Amino acid sequence: MIAPMRRGLLASLAILWGGMALAEPQHGIAMYGEPALPPDFVSLPYANPDAPKGGRVVFGASGAFDSLNPFIQKGNPAVGFAALTVETLMGRSYDEPFTLYGLLAESVETDEARTWVEFTLRPEAKFADGSPVTPEDVIWSFETLGTQGHGRYAAAWAKVAKSVITGPNKVKFTFNTEDRELPLIMGLRPVLKKAQWDGKDFTASGFDAPIGSGPYVVGDYKAGVFVSYQRNPNWWGKDLPFYRGLHNFDEIRYEYFGDATVIFEAFKAGELTTYTEASPVDWDIKYDFPALTAGEVVKSEIPHGRPSGIEGFAMNTRKPLFADWRVREALITVFNFELVNKTINDSKLPRIASYFSNSILGADMAQPASAGELALLEPFKADLPPGTLEGYTLPASDGTESNRKALRAAMALLEEAGWSVAEDGKLKNAKGEVFAFEILLQQGQENMIDAANIYIEALKPLGIDARLTVVDGAQYVERTGAYDFDMTHYIRALSLSPGNEQTLYWGSKGFTEPGTRNWMGVNSPAADAMIATMLAARSPEDFTTAVHALDRVLTAGRYVIPMWYLDRSRIAHAKHLHYPEKLPLYGDFLGFNPDVWWSEE
Structure with missing residues (x-):
């Protein structure tokens, strides 16, 4: 982790964990303690309150879209819709790991145990059509999303025992589960206009765009080709301190292309005004085109202090082939x-060492579990794979194509699991079944395709028949959503404030329920228990210990073949596009570009 970022994180955590619990309406809420910013703050610390308004930014997107409703299970929604057109009761500060400030809600109140939360709406808050945002809209939105919307909303809504209107602009949610994050989750749920959906099927995919209250509205679009968002001149929130210096462009446009290679060529040709480069090699050698050498395009690097998250080839443990940890280790x-x-x-x-590596939330996997981690994991000891408690480090190769030592180690593990090479050179089990599987990838994932091809060749000496299948975006979404794959590219960005979303990522219900992000099929009582412990934690020490323990369970579970992570973002952009000098703790957070950027010709 970059030193200044680490110091900023520690300072933020000290503030968050140190204060008293909320006892009256507040302008913001932290997971623990009090928000860092006072009620009369002028702007977020990483925003430029004097940023000029106007201009446009044009991004490239890969694949296609066939929906303007990102809140349901069906369809492939257009990029940017939720973030730009729909608001939530509260907004996240990306300079603090676990803090929200009022947006549609002017205040929030909860009890010490976090058994309920009450929001007071701003009377001036309005939808894009000019109608007021009401408590009825809030309750309808949360219930509809939790019962008919995308699966990611269901878990939290199931923890709501009662929702009631407590005043002209007040709404209160009472919970049935001990979960200290629930008030924050309610604050981050999208708020939609109830009246729009009278007599309509909310679950139907299509281009009936939900009406939101956000800074932008859909200006124009062509299915699968482009979508343009126009800044709403009558947006109710333009003078709110939280938004000062944010949402500066008049137009935010996404142009769709077949793959990343075509997107880059479009950027070089001037069709796009910004491009995020994933390859450090390409960053060094491919940026010599005329616009850059002429100074019309500049390169910016944005460091961050976020966890590495996980990226690699996920093995679908719902398939009998990958059920044995020894096979996965091989x-x-x-x-x-x-x-x-x-x-x-x-x-x-650098290679990903664990799911939360590169941060203070990462377990020291090279060492045995600490006393606190051991105490949490002891009840599950009998079912934990080797390395969870003793320590586990990823196998390293010698870097040669033959990689003989690794092949011998892998073969020994496979033989322990009941596999052996038959006379025909194929790896088979006692039933004579061949060890064969498909690696499913999406068009445009060139680096992953290259990695898969190298991997397939490495598997051949073991008698393993692996094949690569590359499909378009729509097929990929359909197949992964239904867990219809053997092995596939898997990436999950993780934050410094992990919470309920961890259930969506690797909760055991996702082993059978479709639509979760638990693609690999984690079905671990220990993981479920660590997530529950995180959510009930009352101190920073307890919280961090629970995350460390979860990190151990996931890493030693050997569900994903880890690859690399980016410790900084590399963004090439037109010279008239700017961002603030003060970078947030999260660096290039989700929405950083375009949220705090501006155009200055």
């Missing part, structure tokens, strides 16, 4: 990361 062992990283990244990117 497949991780034979993956020649050093060769793949050198081939694709010139060895310039």
